[in-house]
Amino acid sequence: MxxxxxxxxxxxxxxxxxxxxxxxxxxxxxxxxxxxxxxxxxxxxxxxxxxxxxxxxxxxxxxxxxxAPTVAPLELTLMVSLIKFDHFEWALEKATELGVARLVPVVAERSEKGLEKAAEKRYARWQRIVVEAAQQARRSRLPELCLPIKLEQALVQAGGYRYWLEETGQVPSLLEVLPPPVQRTPHDRVAIVVGPEGGWVDRERRLALTAGWTPVSLNPFILRAETAAIAATAILVNAWMSATAHSEHTTGTPGQS
Incomplete structure (x- = not known):
């Protein structure tokens, strides 16, 4: 044990x-x-x-x-819109367990208004949740937990591979648009932004496309916001982890962080 x-x-x-x-x-x-x-x-x-x-x-x-530290397979930023209190905290906890590097609460047009107003007061609670989850997952570093920011700010902050999660299957799936395994490294910066309950409005979609984000989907079915956040995180972590494992197997050298 x-x-x-x-x-x-x-x-x-x-x-x-x-x-x-x-x-x-x-x-x-x-x-x-x-x-x-x-x-x-x-x-x-x-x-x-x-x-x-x-x-x-x-x-x-x-x-x-x-x-020896536990090394994450990529530098992943999860931007998740403010949703109902317990659902949002569950997403923070599980994303931390999965190894995200940065957690960014996002204020979107359809965000949970009560949480938006109470966010600063709840920040200390969120930090405790993140610490406990990181300990449970045996992480070597805590993820950076940001204060909530407007969607417009979030869209211009992230670098690297950037994915905009849509609630419908009318855009390519996340797995379809990822870079080839041979191009994935532990140094890669990847960001995904997840919308609120009720989804994005057209104005927000236009903002994301203008900022250069790639629209993606997860499933032909409609997922809850917190489910989508964790599903996307798990897909990305495992996609980079499998690429690193394949690289180590073919080259005979361990991946570097």
Whole structure:
């Protein structure tokens, strides 16, 4: 069974601390004790560490050795329109587990208005969800979680391969428009933007086309926004992962990050 992995804000003089609610969870729920070993990451490196002190308010760990990081197969930005509270948070959690590098909440014309107004207040909660999901997935880095921005801003921010997800099957499928496997590398920047419940309006479609985004679909059926976000993320991650694995098999050298 793999060791649990925890995010730490900083490592100073070979030691790291976990405080607040996360310390309480570690010491009281998981019953962590001095001498037990866990993995920790600080968005730069991954370490094996041993608990030196465990109280309900503070857990102190000492670094034992550096471990190999988990490398994502691509640099993926998921831009997802604001939808109902629990659906949006589920999408954040699952996208983090799948390995996205950047999460961008987008304000579209048909976005959930209540969430748009409450977004800044809920940002801290979203960050906690992302941290917990990254720990569960044994990631080496947290994804960047942005504050909500207007669709117009989002469309000009992303670089690399850019895909605009339509809710109908009247445009090519995502798999059809991906670059050939031989051209995919872990350094590739890829972005996909997912619309709100009710879909995009024509003005937004024109904006995306003018900005150079490629319209794609996932399925002949209509998917919920959060389902579409996770399905698209999984397709992209696995497409790049399989290309990297094929490259390693044919060249005999591991992929680089």
């Amino acid at each position: 793999a060791r649990r992995r925890f995010f730490v804000e900083a490592i100073v003089n070979g030691k790291a601390e976990i405080t607040g609610e996360r310390a309480w969870h570690l010491s009281r729920v998981l019953r962590a004790q001095p001498g037990q070993r866990y993995e920790i990451f600080d968005n730069r490196r991954v370490y094996l560490a041993e608990i030196r002190l465990a109280t309900k308010d503070r857990v102190v760990l000492s670094i034992l050795e550096e471990l």
